Amino acid sequence: MATKAPSKPQQSETRRDFLYLTAGAFGAVGAASFAWPFIDSMNPAKDTLALATVEVDLSPIQVGQSAKVTWQGKPVFIRHRTPEEIARAEGVDVSALRDKQADADRVEKPEWLVMIGLCTHLGCIPLGQKPTDPKGDFDGWFCPCHGSHYDISGRIRKGPAPKNLAIPPYEFLNDTTLKIG
Amino acid sequence: MASGKREKFDNPVVEWIDSRLPVFTLMQKEYGVFPTPKNFNYFWNFGAIAMVMLVTMIITGVVLAMQYTAHADLAFESVQRIMRDVNYGWMLRYLHMNGASFFFIAVYIHIFRGMYYGSYKQPRELLWILGVLIFLLMMATAFLGYTLPWSQMGGWGATVITNLFSAIPGIGDTLVTFLWGGFSVDNPTLKRFFALHFLLPFVIFAVVFLHVWALHITGSNNPLGVEPKTKKDTIPFHPYYTVKDTFGLLVFLMLYVLVSFFLPYIFAHPDHFVEYNPMQTPAHIVPEWYFLPFYAILRAITFDIGIPFTDIVFIEAKLGGVLAMFGAVGVLFILPWLDTHPVRSARFRPLYRLSLIALVAAVFGLGYVGAQAAEGIWVILGQLLTGYYFLFFFVIVPVLSRIEKATPVPESINAAVLEKKKKKA
Numbered sequence: 092m093a094t095k096a097p098s099k100p101q102q103s104e105t106r107r108d109f110l111y112l113t114a115g116a117f118g119a120v121g122a123a124s125f126a127w128p129f130i131d132s133m134n135p136a137k138d139t140l141a142l143a144t145v146e147v148d149l150s151p152i153q154v155g156q157s158a159k160v161t162w163q164g165k166p167v168f169i170r171h172r173t174p175e176e177i178a179r180a181e182g183v184d185v186s187a188l189r190d191k192q193a194d195a196d197r198v199e200k201p202e203w204l205v206m207i208g209l210c211t212h213l214g215c216i217p218l219g220q221k222p223t224d225p226k227g228d229f230d231g232w233f234c235p236c237h238g239s240h241y242d243i244s245g246r247i248r249k250g251p252a253p254k255n256l257a258i259p260p261y262e263f264l265n266d267t268t269l270k271i272g
Numbered sequence: 273m274a275s276g277k278r279e280k281f282d283n284p285v286v287e288w289i290d291s292r293l294p295v296f297t298l299m300q301k302e303y304g305v306f307p308t309p310k311n312f313n314y315f316w317n318f319g320a321i322a323m324v325m326l327v328t329m330i331i332t333g334v335v336l337a338m339q340y341t342a343h344a345d346l347a348f349e350s351v352q353r354i355m356r357d358v359n360y361g362w363m364l365r366y367l368h369m370n371g372a373s374f375f376f377i378a379v380y381i382h383i384f385r386g387m388y389y390g391s392y393k394q395p396r397e398l399l400w401i402l403g404v405l406i407f408l409l410m411m412a413t414a415f416l417g418y419t420l421p422w423s424q425m426g427g428w429g430a431t432v433i434t435n436l437f438s439a440i441p442g443i444g445d446t447l448v449t450f451l452w453g454g455f456s457v458d459n460p461t462l463k464r465f466f467a468l469h470f471l472l473p474f475v476i477f478a479v480v481f482l483h484v485w486a487l488h489i490t491g492s493n494n495p496l497g498v499e500p501k502t503k504k505d506t507i508p509f510h511p512y513y514t515v516k517d518t519f520g521l522l523v524f525l526m527l528y529v530l531v532s533f534f535l536p537y538i539f540a541h542p543d544h545f546v547e548y549n550p551m552q553t554p555a556h557i558v559p560e561w562y563f564l565p566f567y568a569i570l571r572a573i574t575f576d577i578g579i580p581f582t583d584i585v586f587i588e589a590k591l592g593g594v595l596a597m598f599g600a601v602g603v604l605f606i607l608p609w610l611d612t613h614p615v616r617s618a619r620f621r622p623l624y625r626l627s628l629i630a631l632v633a634a635v636f637g638l639g640y641v642g643a644q645a646a647e648g649i650w651v652i653l654g655q656l657l658t659g660y661y662f663l664f665f666f667v668i669v670p671v672l673s674r675i676e677k678a679t680p681v682p683e684s685i686n687a688a689v690l691e692k693k694k695k696k697a
C-alpha cells in the first residue's frame with residue numbers, strides 16, 4: 092500500500108495501529124467461523140429433520156370427535172367439527188381478537204380443524220380433546236398451566252398466551268387421508 | 273502470589289515442594305494467619321457451608337453419572353436401577369437430590385447476609401458480582417439436573433422453561449429449536465442437558481475460586497460493616513474461624529443428612545416419580561421450591577405493556593414475564609450502584625433494615641404464591657409482591673441512600689466489642 096517511507100515516527104504508529112486492527116478483525120472473523128460448526132451441531136440433526144411428515148387416516152373420526160397424533164414429537168389436534176361449531180367459529184368478530192385471524196384462514200376444510208396442540212404461552216398441552224375435559228370459557232380448549240382459554244377455532248381468547256394455536260403445514264391426499272408436514 | 277518473601281518450613285518434604293511451588297505458604301497466608309474481623313456471627317458460616325455442598329454435589333454427581341444413562345428411552349429406568357440395584361445407589365441419589373436443596377438454602381442465607389450487612393458495597397462490588405454469577409450458574413445446573421430422571425415434572429418443567437426463550441422477538445422460535453436440538457423436549461435435549469449438567473459445576477468451581485480470591489484481596493466484611501483498622505480488630509483465621517466454621521458446618525450437615533435419610537421426599541413432587549410423557553401435561557406444573565419466587569414473578573405479568581386503550585403493544589405479557597423474572601436476578605448485579613449509602617450494616621440503618629425484612633417476607637410470599645394455581649387471589653397477590661420486590665430495588669434503596677440518617681456507627685470493631693463486654697459485666 093504505502094510506498095513512501097514514513098516521514099514522522101508518529102505516522103508509523105498509526106500504521107501499526109492499522110495492522111493491529113486488521114489482524115484483530117481477521118482473528119475475530121476466523122474465531123467466529125470456527126465457532127459455527129460447534130454451534131450448528133446443536134441444531135436439529137438430519138435424522139431428526141427426517142421425521143418431518145406423518146399420514147393420518149381420517150375415516151374413524153366421526154363428526155364431533157377429536158384425535159391426537161404425534162408429528163415431530165409434538166401433539167397435533169385434529170377435530171371433526173360439527174356444523175354448530177363451525178358456525179360458532181365463523182361468527183366471531185375478528186377485530187376483537189388478540190391474534191386477529193378469521194376461521195377461514197385457519198382451515199382448509201371447515202369441518203377439519205388441524206392444529207399443533209401446544210399452548211403458545213409456554214408449551215403445555217391444552218385440555219379439551221376428550222369429551223370429559225374442561226374446555227374453558229369459550230368452549231374450545233383450556234390450558235391448565237397458567238390458564239389460557241382457546242375457542243373452537245383454537246384462537247386465544249383469554250389468559251397469558253399471545254398467539255392462536257399454530258397450524259402445521261398439511262394437505263388432504265384424498266377425502267380420508269391427511270398428510271401433516 | 274509467587275514473588276513475596278517466604279518463610280522456611282521445618283519439614284524437608286514440605287520445604288522441597290514449597291520452594292518450587294509455594295502452595296503451603298499460600299494456604300498458611302490465606303487460611304492460617306489470615307487476619308479476620310473478630311466479631312463474626314454465625315451468618316459468616318454459610319460461605320464455607322456452600323463450598324462443602326458444592327464439593328458434595330460433585331462427588332455424589334460423578335458416581336451417579338457412572339450409573340445413569342442419558343437416553344430418552346432409558347433414563348427413567350436407569351434412575352430406578354440406581355434406587356433399587358446399585359449398591360448405596362438410593363443413598364447417593366437422596367444425597368444428590370436433597371443436596372441441591374440444601375445448597376440453595378446455604379446460598380440464599382449467604383446472599384441475605386450480604387444484603388443485610390452491606391457486603392456488596394465498595395470495595396467488594398466485584399466479589400458480589402461473582403457471587404451473583406455463581407447463583408445464576410447454580411440455577412442453570414439445578415434446572416438441567418432436574419430434567420435428567422426424565423420424569424413428568426422434569427420433562428414438562430424443561431418444556432416450560434425453554435419455551436421462555438420463545439418470547440424473544442424475532443429469533444425466539446429458532447432459538448428454542450436450537451436449545452432442544454429438535455422440535456420438542458426429546459432425546460437430543462436430554463443428552464445435551466446431561467453434558468451441560470456435568471460441565472457447569474466445574475465452571476461454578478472456577479468462579480468460586482475467583483470469588484474467594486477477590487475476598488482475600490478486600491478481606492471480609494463483618495456484622496458492624498466497619499473496616500478493621502488496627503491489629504486489635506482482627507484475629508487469625510486459624511484456629512478461631514476454622515473451629516467456628518466446622519461447628520456450623522456440622523450442624524448444617526446433620527440437618528441435611530437427617531432430611532436425606534428420613535424425609536427424602538420432603539422437597540419432591542409426586543409427578544417427579546412418573547415417567548415423562550410428551551403427549552400429556554401434568555395437571556399442575558410447579559418448579560422446585562428454590563425457583564418458586566422467580567416463577568411467581570414470571571406469572572405475575574399477565575398484561576401487555578403498551579399504550580392504554582389502543583392496540584399498540586410494546587411488550588407482550590409473555591415477554592414481560594420473562595423480562596421480570598430475569599430482571600429479578602439481574603438487579604442483584606447492580607445493587608452496589610443502587611445502594612450508595614456510606615454506612616454498610618443494616619444495624620445502623622433502621623429504615624433499610626425494615627424494608628429489607630419486608631423484602632424477605634415478600635420473597636417468602638412469592639414462593640408461596642408460585643406453588644398455587646395461577647388464578648383468583650393468587651394472581652393479585654403475586655402482582656403486589658412482585659411490585660414490592662422491584663420497588664425495593666429501584667425506589668426504596670436509591671431513595672434511602674440519599675435520605676436515611678444512620679444511627680451512630682462505632683469507632684472500630686475493637687471499640688464495639690469492648691463496649692458490649694462492658695455492658696454485659
Ligand code: HEM
Pocket residue numbers: 326329330331332333334336337340351365368369372375410413414415417418419420421469470473474476544
Ligand atoms: C452445582 C452442583 C449440582 C447441582 C445443584 C445438581 C442438581 C441436580 C438435581 C436437582 C438433580 C435431580 C435429582 C433428582 O430429582 O433425582 C440432579 C441429577 C443428576 N445429577 Fe446433579 N447437580 C450438581 C452437580 C452434579 C455433577 C457435578 C454431576 C456429575 C459429574 C451430576 C450428575 C447428576 C446425575 C447423573 C443426575 C441424574 C440422577 C438423579 O436424578 O439422581 N450432578 N442434579
Ligand code: FES
Pocket residue numbers: 210211212213214215234235236237238239250251252
Ligand atoms: S403454557 Fe398454557 S397457559 Fe402457560
